[in-house]
Amino acid sequence: MAEQARGKVEVNQDECKGCGLCVESCPPKGLTLSPELNHYGVHPAQYHAEICTGCGICYFVCPEPGAITVYRLAVAKSEVSDAATV
Amino acid sequence: MRQLCKGNVAVVKAAIMAGCRSFYGYPITPASEIAEYAALLIPQVGGTFLQAESEVSAINMVYGAAAAGQRVMTASSGPGISLMQEGISYLAGAELPCVIADVMRAGPGLGNIAPEQSDYFCMTKGGGHGCYRNIVLAPSSVQEMASLTMLAFELADKYRNPAVLLADGFVGQMMEPLDLELVEPVVPQKPWAVKGDLETRKNLISSIHLTPDLMEAHIRHLEEKYSECERNECRSETYRTEDAEVLLVGYGIVSRILRSTVDLARQHGVKAGLFRPISLWPFPSKALATAAKSAVKVMVVELSTGQMVEDVKLSINGSMPVEFYGRVGGNVPSAEECQAELFARMEVLV
Amino acid sequence: MSEYNVSQCRTPVFFDRFERKDENQHQTHYCPGCGHGVAHKLIAEALGELGLQDRTVMVSPVGCSVFAYYYFDTGNVQAAHGRAPAVATAVKRSNPGSIVISYQGDGDLAAIGTAEIVHAANRGENITVFFVNNSIYGMTGGQMAPTTLIGQTSTTSPWGRRPNNEGFPIKMAEMLSALEAPVYIERVALSDAKHIMQARRAVKKALQLQKEGAGFTMVEILSPCPTILKMEPTVARHWVADTLIKQFPLGVYRDRKPEFEPVLVPQKGVAELLGISGKRLSDEERHARRQHTRAKTIKVSGFGGQGILLLGQLIAEMGMREHMEVSWLPSYGPEMRSGSAHCDVTLSHDRVGTPLVSTPDVLVAMNEPSLRKFAPHVRPGGVILYNSRQLPEDLKFEGLTVACVPASEIADQIGSAKVSNVVMMGALLEATDCLPFTTAQAVLSGLVKNRKLAEMNEKALEAGRNYLDTEVLVGAVAGPDGCGE
CATH class of the missing domain: 3.40.50.970 (Thiamin diphosphate (ThDP)-binding fold, Pyr/PP domains)
Structure with a gap:
């Protein structure tokens, strides 16, 4: 069984405007723009791979207040770097 | 006990009595004493005086203090009032109460610092952009500089609207006995204010209404408020109008001169009376029509080329001739001069 | 499998839903990438x-x-x-x-x-x-x-x-x-x-x-x-x-923080600050307390620095203390800063109409230009007080009482040119009988804290009164060469 990712990302497909800043900023490149259009006619971001470190960069570069939620693995909390120290 | 006091100083004393603890202003003759005395007195009762970098900033500071729930005032004269018009429009649009003292001087442009009454239009009809009104009160004595300042604070809060004390250089600069009695000011609660606390966190002070329907609803709301103000707040006084055949109309310093003219005219056998609007907006149209009942003609005197006369004509509504006599540039007619002008017009009219 | 906890999410400092916004209340109005x-x-x-x-x-x-x-x-x-x-x-x-x-x-x-x-x-x-x-x-x-x-x-x-x-x-x-x-x-x-x-x-x-x-x-x-x-x-x-x-x-x-000591303003109560004391008197009460006074309209004129405006204020203050209706109207502005100065004072037993004194009962002319400017407007039977030993030769006034009082000269003798206006006040009170002398003394002593100046004021007031009493015969018609001979 593959090691569980240290973090995960949820993108609110309804709030995302598809600007792609999170896609470009994600250090492990775990985000892409969906090939599907959402109902505003944009390609929203989506988390596609189990490689999130939970760094939170995508959250801070995203211009929308709640389009992105970042999670961290409970046990791994002390091991990951806080986004603020990047 | 009475104290000999300058009109401009009386404004500041009255403001303090009314619970005003915020003054933001910029000096300009002949209103400067208001800022000077506010600077001297208001900090001594724990209030804020700030000389702004311009009248534009001063009125926006007034906006900020009013938004934060303060009783706040500023004072200026013609050129400064022109600069404040943007802010006054915002205050009216955002329904913020404040008091603005305009000690009028001669214009247009830099004009001069002598008294005129040429800000009547810009204060009673708007002056800034949009459909709004200022409540405008016109004192004619030092005592009234005080009493109408206090009333202005009261009305501003009652209607959540700017209220203007429209004085002229004479009333501002002259000294008369001022009789003040200590009363606790009644400042209403302002649950709409933004005070930077939990209670008022949800509040918003704004004049933006992006969609036409919301904007119209807001303007209609203001309109209704102004109608209510017109119903309740017309103020005026009369002198010897009961049997008056000619009615003199003037406000502010002019009403004082015309009071003397009435006596002079009566000494010469002419039954003259005086109607003096105290509130210029709302304009006391009904009271004027009543005062003019026994008259066959009206003469308006202003320190302008004719501004209030338009409202007088609207009030009289064509029922009798309305004559006008104006002096400008800082020239002020004497009671005798007004009497001569009245008699000259009577010969033509009778 | 371990649990995931939220580490970054929408902050509650933002509204949950943007209800002040017309549409799309779940996202901002900003463009993508803004x-x-x-x-x-x-x-x-x-x-x-x-x-x-x-x-x-x-x-x-x-x-x-x-x-x-x-x-x-x-x-x-x-x-x-x-x-x-x-x-x-x-x-x-x-x-x-x-x-x-x-x-x-x-x-x-x-x-x-x-x-x-x-x-x-x-x-x-x-x-x-x-x-x-x-x-x-x-x-x-x-x-x-x-x-x-x-x-x-x-x-x-x-x-x-x-x-x-x-x-x-x-x-x-x-x-x-x-x-x-x-x-x-x-x-x-x-x-x-x-x-x-x-x-x-x-x-x-x-x-x-x-x-x-x-x-x-x-x-x-x-x-x-x-x-x-x-x-x-x-x-x-x-x-x-x-x-x-x-x-x-x-x-x-x-x-960095700028270093400075904040300067604090001393605090006072409202009544003390605004000079509110005693109770308000009704008109009747005031009338009852009035001593002997006469209603007068007065114009005081001269050049800046002669204490013109102050003289007017003192008279108004005295009238007020005597429970009269008074007004004081200055010339103001640049006029005040250089050249001529004048002010109008009205002492009345009724509500004051116009505060503008166009035809004064009394003219105080502290110099020649102001005498020439305002004397022609003095009401018939009125009084002119002129700051000189005699009138200019070409001037003649019919039907007026003219008193030439060399106030500046007298003030110099007392010790300060500053009190020339007080000399004139003494003369004015004597000439017009409009207000009691005791009131003038009370107003002056209340005004001046400096002991030396207060003494000079007292002397000046007295000197003005005496000069008029002894040197000038009020009521006589003035000749061009002197005052009421």
Whole structure:
């Protein structure tokens, strides 16, 4: 069984405007723009791979207040770097 | 006990009595004493005086203090009032109460610092952009500089609207006995204010209404408020109008001169009376029509080329001739001069 | 499998749903990739972390961010274009415990609002300014900003910004750092994750300083405007990194507290401050207390420095103490500062009509020009008091009482030219009998604290009275060579 990712990302497909800043900023490149259009006619971001470190960069570069939620693995909390120290 | 006091100083004393603890202003003759005395007195009762970098900033500071729930005032004269018009429009649009003292001087442009009454239009009809009104009160004595300042604070809060004390250089600069009695000011609660606390966190002070329907609803709301103000707040006084055949109309310093003219005219056998609007907006149209009942003609005197006369004509509504006599540039007619002008017009009219 | 916990999510400093917004209430009105959204997020997050949400008032003037109040669940005040620092100044001073943010764009802060920001900074207002500089006007559709780069095209700089026409991009962080009062000014950029994290620290530091009451703080935020720059959001961000930062170098421009001792104003009660004492008297009560007085209209004239206005005030004050109706009207303005000065005093037993004295009962002329100017208007039977031993030879007045009183001369003998007006007051009271002498003495002694000057005033008053009594026969017709011989 593959090691569980240290973090995960949820993108609110309804709030995302598809600007792609999170896609470009994600250090492990775990985000892409969906090939599907959402109902505003944009390609929203989506988390596609189990490689999130939970760094939170995508959250801070995203211009929308709640389009992105970042999670961290409970046990791994002390091991990951806080986004603020990047 | 009475104290000999300058009109401009009386404004500041009255403001303090009314619970005003915020003054933001910029000096300009002949209103400067208001800022000077506010600077001297208001900090001594724990209030804020700030000389702004311009009248534009001063009125926006007034906006900020009013938004934060303060009783706040500023004072200026013609050129400064022109600069404040943007802010006054915002205050009216955002329904913020404040008091603005305009000690009028001669214009247009830099004009001069002598008294005129040429800000009547810009204060009673708007002056800034949009459909709004200022409540405008016109004192004619030092005592009234005080009493109408206090009333202005009261009305501003009652209607959540700017209220203007429209004085002229004479009333501002002259000294008369001022009789003040200590009363606790009644400042209403302002649950709409933004005070930077939990209670008022949800509040918003704004004049933006992006969609036409919301904007119209807001303007209609203001309109209704102004109608209510017109119903309740017309103020005026009369002198010897009961049997008056000619009615003199003037406000502010002019009403004082015309009071003397009435006596002079009566000494010469002419039954003259005086109607003096105290509130210029709302304009006391009904009271004027009543005062003019026994008259066959009206003469308006202003320190302008004719501004209030338009409202007088609207009030009289064509029922009798309305004559006008104006002096400008800082020239002020004497009671005798007004009497001569009245008699000259009577010969033509009778 | 371990559980995942939320580490970064929508902060409650933002509204849950943007109900003040007309449509799409779940997302902002900002364009995709707009820097405002990120700046908002950094501010909201800092407010939450510092526990300031309840105390915060956001002031948002004109620009794309005029609708900041859609989003921030804080107190909100919308302001006119460029005026936010003035509005914020008063919001803060009205409630010093509040945390006040002025959120401004480049057109707002660095063009139309230049005066307001400079002076708010210079006063050291304890507010925090977030200055979003994206080098272009966004809301109005791509016009030139004061921060537009040289050569950068906009709808109002179609040939590119030309230094010969529009000057150079304005550097606000540097400019404001030249002032004494600001405590913290930093320029940051929303160009990439690393810089955004630096911006995050700057935003928080500025708010922390305000919380501590430190003084004026500003963070200039270089920000992408993909729509107006006609760039993909990622490209716009790179443009900020590669181009905008070159013109506007990042860094801390100010981080120190100015040293000064605050000067405090002594406090007083309202009654004491405003001189409110005793009870109000009714008209009847006042009439009953009135001593012997006469109604008079008086014009006092002369040149600046002769105490003209003060003499008028003293007479008015005396009339008031004698429970009369009085008014005092000065000539004011430049006239007051040089050359001639005059004032009108009315002493009346009834409500004063016009305070303007065009035909005085009494003229006090302290010099010749004012005598020539006003004497022709004196009411028949009136009194002229002229500051000289005799009238100019060519002047003759029919039907008037003229008293020549060399007040300046007498004052010099007493010891100060300053008291010439008091000499004249003594003469005036004697000539007109309008007010009691005792009242004059009381008013004068109340006015002057200096013992020596008070003695001189007493002497002057007495001298004026005596001169009129002994040297001038009031009531006689004045000849051109003297006074009432």
